[in-house]
Amino acid sequence: PARRTFLKSVGGLSTVALLPAPLLLGGCQPGGAATHAETSGLEQGPFDVELTLFARPDVAPILPGAASEVWRYTASLLKGPDDTLTRLGDGYLGPLIRLRRGQRVRIHIDNQLPEATTVHWHGLHVPPDVDGQPRFPIQSGAQKTVSFVVDDRAGLYWYHPHPHGKDGGRVGFQSYAGLAGPLVIEDDNERGLDLPQGDQERILVLQDRSFAGDNELTYLSGGMGSMMTRMHGFRGEHLLVNGKPATMQEVSAAAHRLRIMNGSNARIYKLAWSDGRPVTVIGTDGGLLEAPEDFPYITLAPAQRVDIWISFEKAAQGTRIQLLNRPHDAGGMMGGGMMMGGMMGGSDTASDQATPLLTLEVNGRGEDGVSTRPERLSNELADLPRPDKTTAPRLFRLGMKMMQGFTINGRQFEGATVADGEAVSLGESEVWEFFNDTMMPHPMHVHGLQFRVLSRHYADARSAGQLAAGIVDSGLHDTVLVLPGERVRIALTFTDFPGLYPYHCHNMEHEDNGMMRYYEVRKV
Ligand code: C2O
Ligand code: CU
Ligand code: CU
Known part of the structure; x- marks a missing residue:
């Protein structure tokens, strides 16, 4: 059964x-x-x-x-x-x-x-x-x-x-x-940079899954629970790294590069080190930053990637450090809070306990030459086109239709139909503003390019404390998390390829239920 x-x-x-x-x-x-x-x-x-x-x-x-x-x-x-x-x-x-x-x-x-x-x-x-x-x-x-x-x-x-x-x-x-x-x-x-490589470079894909007896995967199961899941997006009971439950990996007493990807349908992670050290970020969705940046924790929304640098050089052999997923109230008032907690049943492991995703145990010495924290990383970002500050942003209001899911500028997915505000010109740079007028976070993704995040404005202080301190906005991105009540501006340039591209929320249940549109790059 x-x-x-x-x-x-x-x-x-x-x-x-x-x-x-x-x-x-x-x-x-x-x-x-x-x-x-x-x-x-x-x-x-x-x-x-x-x-x-x-x-x-x-x-x-x-x-x-x-x-x-x-x-x-x-x-x-x-x-x-x-x-x-x-x-x-x-x-x-x-x-x-x-x-x-x-x-x-x-x-x-x-x-x-x-x-x-x-x-x-x-x-x-x-x-x-x-x-x-x-x-x-x-x-x-x-x-x-x-x-x-x-x-x-x-x-x-x-x-x-x-x-x-x-x-x-x-x-x-x-x-x-x-x-x-x-x-x-x-x-x-x-x-050309002296970044950790070989065994000192690891790729970690984070996902979450639920299982019935006999280890069978379970997804949406119909009824009330299913409706709520479509609303919030699916969150599984088990956190998986590279397709397996929390595991242990050995590391050497040297610097490491952990390249983490959130491949979950809807779960937003809040990643931190168990020994309280800051998380050193060296890259994002679209590659390396100009210089490393430290964060107390990392907020990683579905589809986003983060490139982390960590050194175990001073750690004694046998030391264990865990990569934790810290609890958070993922969606402001409605996201896994007390009120909805019961209705969502066991679909969310977020409790007041931090969940270990990975245990790293220091064993062995590692290679020489890659233990020092890099001071400068990429110099490519400085040359990117700067948006003209006077250009009015193109506005995308993220809204909600009662019982029908989410909308972008009041509309849901309509296939290749492009609305007035969705045509851009080949070769141009623009500023887009995503205004989240809902009570849930939306990781907004644009196909075909990498963009920069220019600014965030909170209309709602509730959002700010939960995840904001862990959001990495430097560098290049293809997916940006827009918290409830927030206005996020991004800078995009449409080069090389005319035609239609999707943009959508990468909460996959939101996307599948209409929170996706096409934009068109037109030749002028
Ligand atoms: Cu990761 Cu439209 O997709
Ligand atoms: Cu969404
Ligand atoms: Cu994509």
Whole structure:
């Protein structure tokens, strides 16, 4: 009976685990012309990297005991450096894809799921038809090839599904089922810095999941609980790092670089060190900062990434330090507070206890030369276009429709329909203002580019104490957390690619239930 909870929301499909084994070695199977979409992106090769990415049902060990049914990405490398694809642990996460700036990349996507999907390259500056946005679904059993030039700064990006059908989005469900993977871009600028690497560099993907008996994943289950979940977004009972519950990793008595990504559907983390030391941030969504910055804790909203530097140089062998998720009232009045706590049942672990995500135990000496805290990081940010202070911002009011979810300027998702305030000009820089006129936080994401955060204004002091001190606004971002009552201004420049791109709340349940729109970059 427990098995049904997860599978029910796939629409009665109960044979997930019984589908034929995937083609892991065969590379791209061009199949019939009818199912293989034309290559979009670069007109022709040669390509530096070529790989096939499969999306398919599988089973993976998550909790101790029985393996769980999941949907996941697997990949095979057809061409390119050996370290292009690596696995992050033995969980359900998609492979870590490692690319270098300037590479010409071609990816064959093979949809072996029982429903349509897309693969979105979150944070990458690619043309609309490569972006994996909802307008270009890949049907069940079909393949599609995309190609692009890697044109982003070194950083941690990621990939995940982005389908949206007539009945709403499937991003929340498909990502929750396991479809997500990290993507690292490297460049010369970063390589020129003496940052920890090899075993002293770790990638940590944070997610949360709930399970029924037999370790079966549970998602929205219908009824009142489900309605509240759609409202707040789904938060699971178990916090997972790289697809596993809190684990221990050994570190050496040297500096380390922890690259953390929030791959959760809706959970906002408040990350702190157990020994009370400040969290030293060296990078964000779009790459390295100009210089390290210290925070008491880090507020990490869904889809955001943070690059952290920490040294264990002075720590005695055997010392343990934990990365904690500190409790917080995630949504002002309505987010997990006393009033709603009961109605949300066990769907939120946020209590007054800090939850350990990871225990690091110091063991061994590490390599020389990378223990000193870097003083300067990237000098690329200084050259970015500065917005003209006199330009009036383009306003996006985040609102709410009673019982129908959330809106942007009063409207919900309407496919490719672009409203008056949603057309911008190719080559221009603009200031956008997100005004959160609701009682819940919204991590707002814009496709196709990285932006800068210019300012925040709180209309509501309630928000400020909860998460604000941990928000990292320096550097480049593709997702910005807008707290209840807040006005956040960002600076964007629309270069290279005309066409339609989505912008949306990255609380996946909000996104799936209408809090997404398209903007259009028009040639002038
Ligand atoms: Cu991470 Cu529109 O997506
Ligand atoms: Cu995106
Ligand atoms: Cu939202």
